[in-house]
Amino acid sequence: MKIAIGADHAGYRLKDEIVPLLKSLGHDIQxxxxxxxxxxxxxxxxxxxxxxVAQGDADRGILICGTGIGMSIAANKHAGxxxxxxxxxxxxxxxxEHNDTNVLAMGERVIGPGLAQEIVRTWLETxxxxxxxHAGRIRKVMQLEEKK
Numbered sequence: 001m002k003i004a005i006g007a008d009h010a011g012y013r014l015k016d017e018i019v020p021l022l023k024s025l026g027h028d029i030q031x032x033x034x035x036x037x038x039x040x041x042x043x044x045x046x047x048x049x050x051x052x053v054a055q056g057d058a059d060r061g062i063l064i065c066g067t068g069i070g071m072s073i074a075a076n077k078h079a080g081x082x083x084x085x086x087x088x089x090x091x092x093x094x095x096x097e098h099n100d101t102n103v104l105a106m107g108e109r110v111i112g113p114g115l116a117q118e119i120v121r122t123w124l125e126t127x128x129x130x131x132x133x134h135a136g137r138i139r140k141v142m143q144l145e146e147k148k
Contacts, residue, residue: 001124004058006032006045007108008071011064014108014116018062021117025124030058046074053102054080061103062120068107075103079145082138087111092119096126098134 003022007015012034022029032048034040042065052058061081063071068085075083083103084095087110095101104123106116128134 001059002028002030002057003060003062003124004030004032004049004052005062005064006034006049007064008034008040008042008045008066009037010066011068011071011106011108012036014064014106014111014113015062017113018064018116018120021120025121027124042070043074046071047078050075050078050081050083050103054078059102060124063103063105064108065105066107066109068105068110072105075105080142082141086119086123087115089115089118089122092122093126096123097129098137100128100134100138 005015005019019029019031032045034045046063049061049063053061063075065071072083072085075081081103082099082101083105084099084101085105086092086095106119
C-alpha cells in the first residue's frame with residue numbers, strides 16, 4: 001500500500017516512530033515532513049498528504065500534530081478526504097469498518113508511540129465492512145462537498 005505521511009513540529013517525533021513501522025509492514029512511504037522543532041503551520045503538511053490521497057497517488061494518509069485536531073480539521077476541508085482523529089484502538093477499527101476513512105490523524109501530545117503504532121496497524125489492517133448501510137452514509141457525506 002502507498003501511504004503518505006506528514007506532521008508539523010509538534011508531531012514529527014511520532015511520525016519518525018511510525019515510518020519505520022510502515023516500512024517493516026512492507027508499505028511504500030512518502031514522508032512529506034516536517035522534520036524539525038521550529039514552529040510550522042499544520043495545514044501546510046495536511047494539504048500535500050491529502051492531495052496525494054485524493055488524486056489516487058497514495059492509498060492512505062497519516063497526519064500527526066500535537067493533538068491531531070488541527071490536522072483532522074484541515075484534512076476534512078479537502079474534497080475526497082475522510083479523515084478521522086483517533087487515539088484508541090476501537091475508534092481505529094470502527095472508522096475503517098464504518099466510515100472507510102482514507103486519512104488518519106493522531107496527536108503526539110495525546111498518545112505515546114506504542115499505542116500510536118497499534119492504532120496505525122489496526123487502521124491499516126481493518127477493511128471497510130461495506131454494505132449499503134455504511135456505503136449510503138458515506139455517499140451522503142461526500143455529497144456535502146458538492147454543495148460548496
